[in-house]
Each structure stands twice: as structure tokens, then as C-alpha cells.
Amino acid sequence: MASSRSSRARVVKLPVRRSRASARPRPRTQDLVAYGRTVVEAEARAIGAVPLDDAFATAVRWILGCKGRVVVTGMGKPGFVAQKISATLASTGTPSLYVHPAEAAHGDLGRIARDDLVFALSNSGETEEILRLLPSLKKIGAKIVAITADRANRLARAADLVIAIGNVEEACPMGLAPTASTAVLLAVGDAISMTVLANRPFDREEYALFHPGGKLGRGLMKVHELMRGESSNPVVREDAPLAAAVAVMTETPGRPGATSVVAADGTLVGIFTDGDLRRLVEHGETDFARPVSSAMCRGPKTVRPDALVVDAARVLRQARIDQVPVVDEAGRPVGLLDVQDLLAAKIL
Known part of the structure; x- marks a missing residue:
């Protein structure tokens, strides 16, 4: 015959022992x-x-x-x-x-x-x-x-x-x-x-040499180290047709969004950008036989090859432009600095 004692296990409550850490009052922020x-x-x-x-x-x-x-x-x-x-x-x-x-x-x-x-x-x-x-x-x-x-x-x-x-x-x-x-x-x-x-x-150049991968070193880079030069530097004469400027922008390696415009002596006189091209199209001005000088921006901002990249980036930000021609002492364009180059180098 089954026992009359309840089959439930008897629950024994043991006293709770608090650890020394839990008993310690929580420190105030000002005390910490x-x-x-x-x-x-x-x-x-x-x-x-x-x-x-x-x-x-x-x-x-x-x-x-x-x-x-x-x-x-x-x-x-x-x-x-x-x-x-x-x-x-x-x-x-x-x-x-x-x-x-x-x-x-x-x-x-x-x-x-x-x-x-x-x-x-x-x-x-x-x-x-x-x-x-x-x-x-x-x-x-x-x-x-x-x-x-x-x-x-x-x-x-x-x-x-x-x-x-x-x-x-x-x-x-x-x-x-x-x-x-x-x-x-x-x-x-x-x-x-x-x-x-x-x-x-x-000097600063040597410091940059030892820090090519860091923000400090990138900030000490010179423009000539980052600019698009030689065959990657788009340039057209001011008397060239607008179609030629568009072709240069399209065919230049890297497809920059701008081209420098020079006079007969090779000195910079302006810049033509894809933004200028879009505005022409928006206004129905699609005569691509007209000279690029009629649509370019005259007297553009420029930087020198030996300038710091951070200073060039400041020029882009303040002028709210995406490209800036790089000119030598005679005012001839030797390169083009594009905002995308700055982003890729983590300058911006």
C-alpha cells in the first residue's frame, strides 16, 4: 500500500549568502x-x-x-x-x-x-x-x-x-x-x-615617406604624387570645338570629369567640366561645333605640383568644385586633381 506521506519533495530554504562584492554599495559617479x-x-x-x-x-x-x-x-x-x-x-x-x-x-x-x-x-x-x-x-x-x-x-x-x-x-x-x-x-x-x-x-617629406598608409602621411603628400598627369591629364586648345573637349574627357584614361583649356602658348585659360556640359544640354545649347572657349569657365582655381594635397583639398572644398588644374611656374597645366582621387586616398 502506498505511503500516505506526500510524494512531493520537501523544499528546504537555505539562507542566501551575499558575496562581498554584492554587499558593497554601488560607487557614485563623482567618486569614480x-x-x-x-x-x-x-x-x-x-x-x-x-x-x-x-x-x-x-x-x-x-x-x-x-x-x-x-x-x-x-x-x-x-x-x-x-x-x-x-x-x-x-x-x-x-x-x-x-x-x-x-x-x-x-x-x-x-x-x-x-x-x-x-x-x-x-x-x-x-x-x-x-x-x-x-x-x-x-x-x-x-x-x-x-x-x-x-x-x-x-x-x-x-x-x-x-x-x-x-x-x-x-x-x-x-x-x-x-x-x-x-x-x-x-x-x-x-x-x-x-x-x-x-x-x-x-623634414615633413621624410616623415610622410615613413607614414604612407596613415592619415598623417597622407596629409603630407604632395599634389604631384596624386594628380593625373601626362596621358591622364586632359588638355584642349581654346579654339578647339566643343565636341573635341567632350571627346578628350571621354577618351582620357580614368575618364576625368573635366579638361583644362589652354591658349596657343600652352598656358591655362580655362576649364570645361561635365557639369558645364550638362548645363548646356539642359538649356538646349547643343551646337558642339562651337569653340570650347565659349562654354568654359575662365580663370579657374589652380594648385601647384609641390603643394600639399591637404591644401589642394581645401581649395576644392571652399570653391565647391570637383576638379582643379595643376599648373607649373609658367601657368601650363601639368596635371589634374580630381575629388575622386582625394577620396580614394582617404584625404577627404
């Missing part, structure tokens, strides 16, 4: 912002207190006189800073590379040569992966510059030059995570890079 500000201020104070001295100047002179490359190394968070410093140097005219200290101990030391200059970043100066490299670097003959807290640690004692950043108090609430110290390392690296840049010949 205030704490974030203390971190920023702590790092700013640390950077402002960096005691740059003669060692800094010597490091800059060594880079300016370096016949090899500037090798930057660091482990952990300073390693990421080292990569950035190396990238900044390389992009501003100083041949540089980053070498991971652990990988260096397994063969990458072969990247370093006698004429190179090695910058080793370590706040404590006791990073084992870097210390392990020092005897080999000495044998190679590369000079070693330590960027570290003081001149008493093992890295500093083995280096040829020490840039001491001082004992930096971290912005971490536990005083452990590299924060202010890495900010200082980065600031010192930037100071070195920019001081080197300010004391060596390196």
Missing part, C-alpha cells in the same frame, strides 16, 4: 571620477619630477652619432613602453627595433651588432631577463643605456650610461601595478626621441 583624477595627477607629478641631467644629453648625442640602430628592450609593462619608444624613433628618422629580452636569450641577440645602441628599460633594474643579456651585450660591444630608478641596481651598475628616473610611487591602490613608473618611462622615451628629432635633419 575623483579617484580616476588622483591616478592622472599622480602620474603627472611623477613625470614632472623626472630629474633629467647630463646623462640625458649624452644619450641623445650617442643616438645622433650611432652608426647602427637603436635597440630598445624591456620586460612586461616596460616592454610595451619599449616597443612604443622604438616605433617613435623609427618613424622620426632613427633606425630602431624592439628586442624582447626573453627571445633575445634564445637567438634574437643576433639582431644586435657592435655599432648598435641598446636602451634597457627596467624600473627596478633587477629584471632577470634583461640582466641575463648583459654579459652577451658586452661581448658584442654594443653600448648599453639603462633607464631605471637609480644608479645602484644591477642593471645600472652594468650599463655604460644611466638615465635615473628616481623612485616613482605607483598610482596603483596596492602600490604594485606599474602605472606611474611606466608613464615616466614613456615620457623619458618621448623626450629622448623628440630631442633627437629636433637636432637632426628630418
Whole structure:
């Protein structure tokens, strides 16, 4: 016989234990912002207190006189800073590379040569992966510059030059995570890079050469690098029939939406565009035997081949036009810059 006890399972309610995190009150926005500000201020104070001295100047002179490359190394968070410093140097005219200290101990030391200059970043100066490299670097003959807290640690004692950043108090609430110290390392690296840049010949064109794929580099391009020249540059005489102008616009490679119009001596006198053509058709003016000079725009905006592309783009925007002739010193059209070229190069 079945038991009279209910077949339902007995539900036992256990006390709910709240985690320490859920029991903690939700922080207010102003408190979060205030704490974030203390971190920023702590790092700013640390950077402002960096005691740059003669060692800094010597490091800059060594880079300016370096016949090899500037090798930057660091482990952990300073390693990421080292990569950035190396990238900044390389992009501003100083041949540089980053070498991971652990990988260096397994063969990458072969990247370093006698004429190179090695910058080793370590706040404590006791990073084992870097210390392990020092005897080999000495044998190679590369000079070693330590960027570290003081001149008493093992890295500093083995280096040829020490840039001491001082004992930096971290912005971490536990005083452990590299924060202010890495900010200082980065600031010192930037100071070195920019001081080197300010004391060596390196112009905007060279900077653009090293940044062809970025917005900065594109902004430093010259018009002659982007314009449509030679066979892609449509040109007609002012006494040519309108039909000839339309044919040139159609048959020129890339089918530009305009053609430069020149006088008998080859100097620019006007421009005829597909917009001008549409307006003629809209008004029923379809006599294509008439000279193009009767329908062209006289005295058009122009740019020079050595002008910056960004300046040429400004001309197009302000004049609300899609094409601008590129003229030489004598006023002869040597190219045509089209808004589509600017869009393709991501200038606009």
C-alpha cells in the first residue's frame, strides 16, 4: 500500500549568502571620477619630477652619432613602453627595433651588432631577463643605456650610461601595478626621441615617406604624387570645338570629369567640366561645333605640383568644385586633381 506521506519533495530554504562584492554599495559617479583624477595627477607629478641631467644629453648625442640602430628592450609593462619608444624613433628618422629580452636569450641577440645602441628599460633594474643579456651585450660591444630608478641596481651598475628616473610611487591602490613608473618611462622615451628629432635633419617629406598608409602621411603628400598627369591629364586648345573637349574627357584614361583649356602658348585659360556640359544640354545649347572657349569657365582655381594635397583639398572644398588644374611656374597645366582621387586616398 502506498505511503500516505506526500510524494512531493520537501523544499528546504537555505539562507542566501551575499558575496562581498554584492554587499558593497554601488560607487557614485563623482567618486569614480575623483579617484580616476588622483591616478592622472599622480602620474603627472611623477613625470614632472623626472630629474633629467647630463646623462640625458649624452644619450641623445650617442643616438645622433650611432652608426647602427637603436635597440630598445624591456620586460612586461616596460616592454610595451619599449616597443612604443622604438616605433617613435623609427618613424622620426632613427633606425630602431624592439628586442624582447626573453627571445633575445634564445637567438634574437643576433639582431644586435657592435655599432648598435641598446636602451634597457627596467624600473627596478633587477629584471632577470634583461640582466641575463648583459654579459652577451658586452661581448658584442654594443653600448648599453639603462633607464631605471637609480644608479645602484644591477642593471645600472652594468650599463655604460644611466638615465635615473628616481623612485616613482605607483598610482596603483596596492602600490604594485606599474602605472606611474611606466608613464615616466614613456615620457623619458618621448623626450629622448623628440630631442633627437629636433637636432637632426628630418623634414615633413621624410616623415610622410615613413607614414604612407596613415592619415598623417597622407596629409603630407604632395599634389604631384596624386594628380593625373601626362596621358591622364586632359588638355584642349581654346579654339578647339566643343565636341573635341567632350571627346578628350571621354577618351582620357580614368575618364576625368573635366579638361583644362589652354591658349596657343600652352598656358591655362580655362576649364570645361561635365557639369558645364550638362548645363548646356539642359538649356538646349547643343551646337558642339562651337569653340570650347565659349562654354568654359575662365580663370579657374589652380594648385601647384609641390603643394600639399591637404591644401589642394581645401581649395576644392571652399570653391565647391570637383576638379582643379595643376599648373607649373609658367601657368601650363601639368596635371589634374580630381575629388575622386582625394577620396580614394582617404584625404577627404
